[in-house]
Amino acid sequence: MLRIELENDDCGLHVMRLSGALDGLTYLDLLKAFNQSIEKEAKRIVLDMNEVDYVSSAGLRVLLQGAKALKETEGEIVLFGMNSGVKEVFSLSGFKTLFRTFSSEYDAVSTS
Amino acid sequence: MHNLIPILIAAVGLATLLNVVLKKINMPTVIGYICTGAIIGTVFDIHVHGNETLEHIAEFGVVFLMFSIGLEFSVSHLKSMKKEVFLFGLLQVGLCAAVFAAISHLIFDIELKAAIIVGFGLALSSTAIVLKILNETGKIKTEVGRNSLGILIFQDIAVIPILLLITIFTDTGRSLSELLLSTSMNAVLALGILIAIGKLALGHIFKAVAGTNSKEIYMGSILLTVVGASYIAHHFGFSYSLGGFIAGMMIADTIYKYQVEADLIPFRDLLLGVFFVSVGLQIDFNIVAANIVAVIALGAGVILVKTLAIFCLLLFSSSKKVALKSAITLCQVGEFSLVVFSLVMANKMMDPTAVQILMVIVIASMVIAPFLINNVEFLSGVLIKSKIEEEALDQSSMLGGHVILCGFGAFGRVVSEQLDESRINHVVLTNNTESFVKAKESHKTVVFGEPDDRDTLERLKIRDAMSVILALDDFEDVKKASASITLIDPKIKIIAKIPSEEERHELEDFNHELLLDGNQQTATVLVDQINRSRLLTKETATLQYLDDYSFDNPGETIQKIEREQTRLLDVISRSFNGLREEKDIMHIKAFHDSFKVLSEIIGGVITELMSSTSLSPKEYERINILLDNQHQLISMNDTLEKLGHELKAMKKDDKTKSLSEMTVEGLDAILLTLKDIAGDYDEDDMLMLEGITSNKKGGLFRIRESYLGAERDLDASGKSLLLSSTNHIDRLRSLFGQIGSNYRRLSEGV
Numbered sequence: 001m002l003r004i005e006l007e008n009d010d011c012g013l014h015v016m017r018l019s020g021a022l023d024g025l026t027y028l029d030l031l032k033a034f035n036q037s038i039e040k041e042a043k044r045i046v047l048d049m050n051e052v053d054y055v056s057s058a059g060l061r062v063l064l065q066g067a068k069a070l071k072e073t074e075g076e077i078v079l080f081g082m083n084s085g086v087k088e089v090f091s092l093s094g095f096k097t098l099f100r101t102f103s104s105e106y107d108a109v110s111t112s
Numbered sequence: 113m114h115n116l117i118p119i120l121i122a123a124v125g126l127a128t129l130l131n132v133v134l135k136k137i138n139m140p141t142v143i144g145y146i147c148t149g150a151i152i153g154t155v156f157d158i159h160v161h162g163n164e165t166l167e168h169i170a171e172f173g174v175v176f177l178m179f180s181i182g183l184e185f186s187v188s189h190l191k192s193m194k195k196e197v198f199l200f201g202l203l204q205v206g207l208c209a210a211v212f213a214a215i216s217h218l219i220f221d222i223e224l225k226a227a228i229i230v231g232f233g234l235a236l237s238s239t240a241i242v243l244k245i246l247n248e249t250g251k252i253k254t255e256v257g258r259n260s261l262g263i264l265i266f267q268d269i270a271v272i273p274i275l276l277l278i279t280i281f282t283d284t285g286r287s288l289s290e291l292l293l294s295t296s297m298n299a300v301l302a303l304g305i306l307i308a309i310g311k312l313a314l315g316h317i318f319k320a321v322a323g324t325n326s327k328e329i330y331m332g333s334i335l336l337t338v339v340g341a342s343y344i345a346h347h348f349g350f351s352y353s354l355g356g357f358i359a360g361m362m363i364a365d366t367i368y369k370y371q372v373e374a375d376l377i378p379f380r381d382l383l384l385g386v387f388f389v390s391v392g393l394q395i396d397f398n399i400v401a402a403n404i405v406a407v408i409a410l411g412a413g414v415i416l417v418k419t420l421a422i423f424c425l426l427l428f429s430s431s432k433k434v435a436l437k438s439a440i441t442l443c444q445v446g447e448f449s450l451v452v453f454s455l456v457m458a459n460k461m462m463d464p465t466a467v468q469i470l471m472v473i474v475i476a477s478m479v480i481a482p483f484l485i486n487n488v489e490f491l492s493g494v495l496i497k498s499k500i501e502e503e504a505l506d507q508s509s510m511l512g513g514h515v516i517l518c519g520f521g522a523f524g525r526v527v528s529e530q531l532d533e534s535r536i537n538h539v540v541l542t543n544n545t546e547s548f549v550k551a552k553e554s555h556k557t558v559v560f561g562e563p564d565d566r567d568t569l570e571r572l573k574i575r576d577a578m579s580v581i582l583a584l585d586d587f588e589d590v591k592k593a594s595a596s597i598t599l600i601d602p603k604i605k606i607i608a609k610i611p612s613e614e615e616r617h618e619l620e621d622f623n624h625e626l627l628l629d630g631n632q633q634t635a636t637v638l639v640d641q642i643n644r645s646r647l648l649t650k651e652t653a654t655l656q657y658l659d660d661y662s663f664d665n666p667g668e669t670i671q672k673i674e675r676e677q678t679r680l681l682d683v684i685s686r687s688f689n690g691l692r693e694e695k696d697i698m699h700i701k702a703f704h705d706s707f708k709v710l711s712e713i714i715g716g717v718i719t720e721l722m723s724s725t726s727l728s729p730k731e732y733e734r735i736n737i738l739l740d741n742q743h744q745l746i747s748m749n750d751t752l753e754k755l756g757h758e759l760k761a762m763k764k765d766d767k768t769k770s771l772s773e774m775t776v777e778g779l780d781a782i783l784l785t786l787k788d789i790a791g792d793y794d795e796d797d798m799l800m801l802e803g804i805t806s807n808k809k810g811g812l813f814r815i816r817e818s819y820l821g822a823e824r825d826l827d828a829s830g831k832s833l834l835l836s837s838t839n840h841i842d843r844l845r846s847l848f849g850q851i852g853s854n855y856r857r858l859s860e861g862v
Contacts, residue, residue, distance in 0.1 A: 057688075057780035064785060068796050085770050091811030093778030094804030094845060 002026035004033050012043030012075070013109065019051030022059030030059070034066040043075040046108045050081035055089050067098065076100070080108035123152050123389060142241050142482055145385050146475065149392020158393060173387030174447060175342045175356035176380035177240055178268065181261075182360020183373050190361070193262050195429075200259060201266020203425045204442070208235035208418055215417070225281045226461040230470065232274045233453055234414055238446035238478050239264045240384060245485045246441075256488075259426060259438040268357065271448045272299075272350055275455070282459045295349065302348035306341055306355065310362025318368045322545070327375070334372050335379070337363070351448075367548050367560040374567035391447065395475055399468045411473045415480070419443040436492045444481035445474040514538055516572050516580045518563035518593055520547035520556075523609055524583035528556060530639040539572055564592040566600055575601055582608035587618075594622040658717055663725045669717070670734055674858065676714055677738060678790040680745050683707045684752060685787065688780045691756055692773075704753045711749070715742055734858065741854045748847045755840040758833055767824055768834065771815070775841060782848045789852050793859035798852055805849030812838055 002020040014037045022030060037045055045066065067077050080102040082090065090096045102108040130144035152158065190197065213231025216222040222230060242260055246252040252261060276295055314337070321333045337359050345355025363372055400407060419439045426435035450471060457467040484491065515538040517528055524540070524547070531538045540551045540558040551558035561568035563584060574580065580597055582590045590608050597604050606622060656679065657672040687703035718739055721727075727735065759775060762768040782804055789797050816838050818824065820831055 055777065057777045057784060060777065060781035061784050064781075064797075064800055068800065071796065085774060088771060088815060089774040089778045091778075091815050092775050092841060093781050094806070094811065095778075095781070096811045097806060098800060098803045 002029050004029060006033065006037070008037070008040065008042065012041055013046065014040075014042040014044070015046045015048060015105075015109070017048040017051070021054040021056075022052055022062070023054060023056035024058040027056075027058040027062040031062050031065065034062070034069065038069055038073070038075075041073070042070070043073065045070065045075070045077045046105070047077060047079045048081055048105065049079050049083070049086060052086060053083065055086050060089070060093060060095055063095070063099065078102065078108050078111075080105055119152065119156050119158070122155075123148055126151060127385065127389070141385070142244060142388055143479060145388030146392040146395075146479055149389035150395040150397075151392075152389070153393040153395065154397055171352055171387070172339075172342075173380070173383035173385070174240055175352045176338060176376065176383050177243065177356075178353040179338045179341075179356035179360040180373060180376060180380055181239075181243060181265075182357040182362075183364050183369055190265075193258065193265075196258055196262020197265045200426065200429075201263045201270070204263045204422055205232070205235045205267060205270050207421050207425055211417055211421055212414070222462065222466075226456065229274070229278055229281070229452065229456055229461065232270070232277070233449040233456070233470070234418070234445055236267045236271070236274075236446045236449045236452070237264060237418075237442040238444050238481060239268060240387065240447055241444065241478055241481050242441055242485065244384070245482060255430060255434050256437045256441060259430065259434070260441045263422075263438075263442060267446070267448070268353065271451075272354065274452055275351075278452070278455050278459065278461075282461065298348040298350070302345055302350060302355075303358070305344055306358045306362065309341075310359070314362055315366050318363075318366060318372075319545075322368065322371075330371075331375055334376055338376075351451075367545070370559045370561040370568050370571060371543075371565070373571060374561060374565050387447070391450070391475055391478060394450065394471060396468060396472070399465070400472055403465075403469050403472075406469060407472050407476060410469070411476045411480075414445065414473060415443045415477055418445075433492050433496045436496055437488050440484050440488045440491055443484065444477040446478070449474050514573070514577050516541060516569070516574060516577050517583060518542070518581065519583040519585065519589075520544070520551045520558070521583065521585050523585075525550070525554075527581060527583050527639065528554075534639055536578075536639070541568065541572065563589065564596040566596050569596065569600060574604060577604070579605045579607055582606060584609075587611055591618060594619055598622045655713065658713065661717065663721060666721060666725050666727055666731055669721055670731060670738070673714060673717055673721070673735075673738055676710075677741060677745070678787070680707060680711055680714070680749075681783065681787045681790055683710060684745075684749060685780070685783055687752060687756065688776060688783065691759060691776045692780075700756055701753075704749055704756075707749045708746075711742060711746055718742065737854050737857055741851055744847050744851050744854070748844060748851070751840050751843050751847070755837060755844065758837040758840065761833055762830075762837065765826075765830060767826060768819070768830060771819065771834075775837070779841065779844055782845065786848050786852055786855075789855050793855055795856075798856050801852040802849060805845045805852070812842055 002018060002022055005017040006014060007017070008014040016030075016033060016037075018030070020026065034045065063077060070076055078100045081104075082101060087101075090099070090101065100111075102111065127144055127148040130147055131141045134141060134144050209228070209231040211231070212234040213227045216230045217224055217227035220227075242264060243252070246257050246260060251257045272295075276291065280291055317333060321330050324330075338356055341359030341362075342352035342355035345358065346352050363369055419436075422439035422442055423435050426438050430438065453467050453471050453474070456462055457464055515531060515536055517524060517531070517538050518541045520528065520540050520542045521544075524542075528538065528540060528551075538557070540556050541561055541563050542548050542551065542558065543560070543562045545560075548558055548560050559568070559572060563569075563582070569580075574597065582593050584590050584593065587610065590610065594606055594608065597606055608619065610619070655676065657675040661669045661672050663669065683703055683706055687700050687707075690700040690703055718735060722732075722735060755775075759772045762772040782801070785797060785801050785804070788794065789801060816834065819826060819834050826834065
């Protein structure tokens with residue numbers, strides 16, 4: 001189960017607050033949310049990972065797909081608030097080199 | 113009386129000639145025999161009716177057939193098929209008899225009693241033809257085979273009440289109750305005698321006979337059993353063949369079943385041939401010529417009505433296609449119908465010409481039957497389109513892929529245990545009573561018989577077997593069995609244990625895949641070899657692109673290699689899933705072994721292509737990239753196999769459990785990206801893959817540092833495991849990147 005709450009402003013900043021597991025059962029929900037944001041011309045998607053306890057390979061792939069789609073409009077996905085397990089999977093897979101990660105929401109939103 | 117010798121020479125010569133031609137066009141020999149009978153009967157003016165000796169000889173063909181069917185039918189087997197025999201059989205005979213009786217009485221104005229007998233007669237199908245073809249084609253074990261066999265068994269039992277019915281309709285001297293009482297008493301007596309002999313004496317007789325080690329005495333005892341049982345049944349008013357069937361059932365429960373069957377087959381087939389010739393002799397071409405339109409129209413009508421009736425009743429329990437295939441298989445009228453109609457004629461229940469027409473229809477339907485049964489797949493496919501899964505299921509039940517293990521001594525037992533551990537389906541064949549008992553006690557599938565007996569080996573479907581293992585103590589037995597197997601098919605792979613290297617040259621003429629000496633170690637190597645062969649067969653069978661390639665078109669073959677190679681990534685992906693789903697290590701090992709075999713096949717085609725064809729510089733460059741990919745993929749599989757063991761071990765420790773799980777997810781994510789690139793190249797995907805696999809070890813170093821630090825408190829083996837696994841993760845990431853780069857070069861049209 002993955003809950004997604006979306007907050008967006010008029011400048012193309014979309015903050016998605018996720019809670020639950022991002023895995024083979026839920027990745028489509030996030031993909032749908034990405035597509036809706038891209039349709040609304042999102043430039044920067046900020047993922048609040050504070051309440052995400054698990055990310056599987058399917059979850060990582062959907063992040064890649066989102067990043068690929070946003071790249072066409074020179075947008076990006078950034079993340080903050082990852083727990084140690086999620087950080088480990090990012091480090092092990094090398095995804096840390098593709099996505100900028102922050103410790104606080106303020107940094108994630110304000111750093112350009 | 114005709115001079116018998118020229119007739120015999122003509123009949124045997126003609127039958128041989130016709131059957132050679134028929135075999136060439138893949139048709140059953142039944143037709144050859146019937147045609148021989150028809151031609152010989154016309155030329156020499158012989159008719160089977162009234163020739164009691166010929167009738168009896170011919171009938172014993174069916175007796176031996178029923179005996180061999182009985183061998184397949186132990187009492188427990190009959191219980192397991194009670195639905196097919198007693199439900200489907202009863203419904204089929206009842207429904208078809210009612211329909212044909214109604215048509216005969218209402219449309220053809222045949223007197224009611226005669227119409228009922230005609231109905232029952234036409235309801236019967238040909239056990240001799242149907243079972244012979246189903247046995248020959250191995251379809252007896254399919255659902256269609258089970259349905260057909262069950263119904264035919266019931267029909268054979270139903271012959272008794274049908275014959276009784278004729279007696280009731282024509283016997284005016286005795287009352288119905290008297291007839292029923294005497295028949296019941298005879299049935300109880302006949303069954304009682306046969307079962308008592310079977311249960312109490314047969315096992316002991318065959319044990320004593322087997323102890324003499326004389327084939328001659330063994331054959332004599334089989335003949336005595338069959339002929340004796342059929343005589344007892346006949347004496348009490350039942351058909352000879354029912355006696356044969358019960359005798360077979362009695363032996364089915366003993367260990368001598370397969371050996372008896374193997375020794376019996378030449379007799380059975382020869383006598384069945386005589387039976388079919390006798391069927392042909394009954395064709396009177398004058399009646400056929402005079403009533404040709406009626407014969408064709410009525411024959412077609414009978415086949416259609418019977419097909420429709422069987423199809424409708426089987427629809428309740430089988431799929432449409434299986435119901436139709438079973439209906440087509442059983443749509444002909446059988447040999448017992450000829451007996452029924454002969455009695456109708458003898459008892460003057462109907463006009464003799466009408467009965468002759470009926471008999472010609474029966475024979476015509478028997479001639480057509482092999483064509484219909486052999487083309488049942490095509491016919492049912494035209495009429496009903498079924499789902500692919502259903503088809504596949506039907507086919508798979510006919511596949512072999514087992515191992516035949518000859519011998520169950522000390523070595524054979526070790527081999528059998530290891531085969532069980534590797535979950536390889538195998539059947540033990542032994543001629544030693546003690547070994548047989550031991551195998552039975554160990555719940556093995558075991559058959560009592562000679563390992564060099566070709567018929568026994570054929571019964572065990574040696575042609576479909578993955579391999580034959582000769583685990584025999586006596587080297588002479590190894591040689592004899594090797595010779596028999598080579599005679600059956602020189603391509604069958606044999607694995608044998610030999611006493612020492614000196615004997616190796618004596619087996620050079622046979623197709624031995626492996627010759628070994630020693631015991632425990634031999635068994636291990638041997639089972640590994642079998643495992644490998646099994647995987648090779650499986651992977652070869654599932655090749656998607658390289659199942660068909662030609663060196664005449666190297667460009668196309670290179671493309672096929674490229675596609676097949678991407679399937680190696682699928683196999684690796686499945687092993688990731690195995691790690692995630694917590695499958696046992698043997699299960700995951702199977703994926704790695706599968707990978708090795710598939711990559712060996714692909715590697716073989718690459719080498720063959722490079723050595724047998726002249727390639728353009730561009731094609732050489734392309735194949736060089738594929739060769740490099742091949743090396744990287746093999747390295748990836750090896751690394752992953754080692755990492756899999758480490759991750760399993762790490763999962764057992766709470767301190768490293770999460771890391772183990774995250775590693776699987778992280779690496780799988782990279783692999784999925786690589787699979788996308790391999791399947792349909794996209795530069796953006798490639799750039800991402802480059803990003804995540806670039807040699808920036810920061811992340812991995814930090815994880816290693818944190819786990820090796822004091823706060824995690826890992827013991828020495830935990831630390832060693834962590835170091836080794838992170839090295840393997842690093843190696844895998846690098847390999848993913850290198851393979852991705854190769855796909856980029858291929859996409860650039862090198």
